[in-house]
Amino acid sequence: MYILRHMTPDPITVSPDMLLPEARALLNDFHFRHLPVVDGQGQLVGILTDRDLRSAYPSSVISDSERRLVYERVQQTSVSEIMSTDCVTLGTDSTLDDALFLFDRDQPGALPVLDKEGKVVGIFSIRDLNAAYKTLFGVGEKGAVLIGIHDDGSPTIMTRIVTLLEQEKIPFTRVLRIFDKEVGDTIYLRINTFKIAAVLDLLEENGFDVKKE
DSSP: OBGGGTSEESOOOBOTTSBHHHHHHHHHHHTOSEEEEEOTTSBEEEEEEHHHHHHHSOOTTSOHHHHHHHHHHHHTOBGGGTOBOSOOOEETTOBHHHHHHHHHHHOOSEEEEEOTTSBEEEEEEHHHHHHHHHHHHTTTOTTEEEEEEEOOOOTTHHHHHHHHHHHTTOOEEEEEEEOOTTTOOEEEEEEEOSOHHHHHHHHHHTTOOBOOO
């Protein structure tokens, strides 16, 4: 699945010379945590996060006089002075797997999405990734239940399971085979029915070892 289907398109961006109070207002007003920073041609030059802004503003533990001095300095500070320039990005042809790898490796909060000219066309966040995988695996679908079946290694086991479900007109949306040496290989089914007990009985009657835990 491509991230183009799940990213936030045409995100709000800021220029490098925008002052911090204005950028902070954007984050607060729109409840964002990341702002791509672009030049006059719309090409990415950095990213500004709410963490960057929190670090720039005065701490509550310093004296009032020190806080006023820091605050006055912040009022005249531009985005370019505190933004991150070493940005991890995605392309328009990137997949959810690409995004998952980058989130795991670099641990950013969000990833700008760039076209071939380096222009920002979207932004993809951890929340977007979670929502995408929920859609991919059918989490939260009405009447959806996940069933695990012990995989006996038979080359036809998945065919037999699918054939049985289709013959009995049992609605299902996902079939996933997971190999795991520690807990044993398992085939997972996403069944869409409220009569789950009857489905479990059917599977066991036809020789499938349904996992109980």
